[in-house]
Every structure is written in structure tokens, then in C-alpha cells.
Amino acid sequence: MSTLSDQSVPVLQARNVTKEFATSGSALRRGHIAAVDQVSLSLYDRPPQIVSLVGESGSGKTTLSRMLLGLTPPTSGEVLYHGKNIFELNREEFRNYRINVQPVFQDPYGIYNPFYRIERVLQLVIDNFKLAKSRSQAHDMIEEALRAVDLRPNDVIGRYPHQLSGGERQRVMLARLYLLKPKIIIADEPVSMIDVAVRTLFLNILLDFRDKYNISTLFITHNLSTAHYLGGQIMVLCFGRVVESGDIDQVIQRPSHPYTQQLLAAVPSIDPDNRWTTKANLESIERPLTHEAGKCVFVSRCPYAMPICSQQRPPDFTIRENQHSACFFSEKIAVEAAAASEVR
Ligand code: SF4
Secondary structure (H helix, E strand, C coil), X not given: CCCCCCCCCCCEEEEEEEEEEECCCCHHHCCEEEEEEEEEEEECCCCCCEEEEECCCCCCHHHHHXXXXXXXXXXXXXXXXXXXXXXXXXXXXXXXXXXXXXXXXCCHHHHCCCCCCXXXXXXXXXXXXXXXXXXXXXXXXXXXXXXXXXXXXXXXXXXXXXXXXXXXXXXXXXXXXXXXXXXXXXXXXXXXXXXXHHHHHHHHHHHHHHHXXXXXXXXXXXXXXXXXXHCCEEEEEECCEXXXXXXXXXXXXXXXXXXXXXXXXXXXXXXXXXXXXCCCCHXXXXXXXXXXXXXXXXXXXXXXXXXXXXXXXXXXXXXXXXXXXXXHHHHXXXXXXXXXXXXX
């Protein structure tokens, strides 16, 4: 539904965004922490993409998604929609952004009006965005949208949200998106509260949306297995920083950053039905305050830490094509490997 269509410009972009919060606690630890720390990402619709933002609890995933959705302003940096700061859009541009950047939340129950039957939830979308010319066309559109997300209209129409399972409620949210056909979906832990049986079905619908309707998804998850199932690109967040990014198959087969390596070691198997049972144990690391940010966030737990890691923030090194790692050790290994291959 975009009227802004320069394909060389990302539909949605975070440009070096940081979000700081004040901390409480002992005087020694009082200050500010960066929940999101100088993160940049770009989402395009042509070709459509799936980008998974993976991180543990407290990594800044939800704060970043809230900034992308315009729900919280960044402390510094910008969120751009077709190259324009989302807080400086005019009325028409803002309406366009609101249609084309759509959220899916972890628990859809909270956003349903419990007194509205499901067809009314979808009818409101049609009415608000003037998607149908008549009642009968609206009815047909609702049925088509429900079928598109693998729900049988007769099973759902006439029912209230509390009469549906969690998986059905999430799919009604996807039916709402099917009606709107946004450019970007920002899905924040959308499958963490639904049954294993429908988790794969939900992921397949996102893949269908990409392939059939050019809808890109930023998939935010703590579960590396579901991210791998979706494929595409991955960004690994650790304490608000992107520590590794690139093609997901490549990152999973040859993780470069020591934090990613620990995450992968904690996954029982790459299967979307498996939960990420073990953590890389970030709880044992004290989160750096912003005034001590000139170092690697993982330095106190890293088996490869070098003096430079406590003295400088590692920049984003290109390790190989379509794989980047904010790690001095990864960069050193990549440079040595490249030199060795040249000698051979
Ligand atoms: Fe470890 Fe240093 Fe790399 Fe940080 S920059 S992950 S401390 S080797």
C-alpha cells in the first residue's frame, strides 16, 4: 500500500539508534545503560526479506522493536521510513507508515477487544482503511483472509477472542495483516506463547507472505531454532549491541563471535519445535554503564579476551562475504585465514 516507492531506499531503517535508561541500585552502579547501543539495520520490500533479531532476555530486542514502531523515541540516532525520520513525517506519510509497518506481538489477547467477535476485529480494519466497496465484498475479504492463514471461516466467525486458542488468535492477527498487505511486519516473539503444533504453521505463513505478497518480516526472537527455520539474515544482539550479523545459514554453520558460539552451543538442535533450553548465561555479566562503553560487552565472559578488548569498543569487521562480527579475535582469525590461503 506504499505510495513512496524508491527501491534504493530501505522501507524502514534504524540508523545508529541508541536508547538509554537510568539505572537504580548502588551508588557505584548508578548511571545510564544503553538498552540499545548504536544499532543500524535496513529492511527492504523488493526483494522481500526475513531478518531475525536474536538475543536473550535483556538484549534490547523489544526496545529496538518499539523504536521501529514509533512507540518510543531513540535517545540518539534515527528511525527512517523511506528515508524520512518517523517523528517528522507529515500526516499522509505517517498514515502510510502506520499501514505499511505492522506489529505482531507475543500475546495477541491483550490487543483484542474482548467484546468484539472476530469478524468485527477484521471488519474494523476494512472500514478504517476503506478496503471494501460493499458489505458483501468485506465479507468475502474476511473469509479469504482467514483461509490465507489456514483458519476455516466457519470455525472462527461468530466467536470471541477468549474462545480461540493462542495459535488461532495469532493467526487472526496475521489475517488482519493479510487484509492490509503491509510492506514490513515487526513480529516480537510471536510464537513463544503458542503450541508447538502450530508454531511451524505460523512460520510458514510468514514465509508465504514474503513469497506471495512481498511482505518482509523482522522476526524478533530468543529462539535460534525458529530463526533458522525462517532463513534469511540474522542479527545477534548482546546487551544492546549487534555482535554478529549475516546470512543465517553461514552464521549458524560458522559462528564467528564468541557470544554467538556460546549461544549455538546452548541449542539442543536446530529444530523450530525445540526451545532454546540453555542460556549463554549473560546473567553473570554486569551490564556496562554507558560511560564505560568503550570496551567489548562480552569481555568478562570471553575465553579469547585480549587487552584491546577492554580498551576499545570492537567495530563491525567483515569476516567473510555476508558475515560481520564485532570482535577483535574474529577479525584476527579471519585475517590470518585469508593470509594463509594467499600463501597456498
Ligand atoms: Fe572476546 Fe575480545 Fe571478541 Fe569481545 S572483542 S568477544 S572480548 S575476543
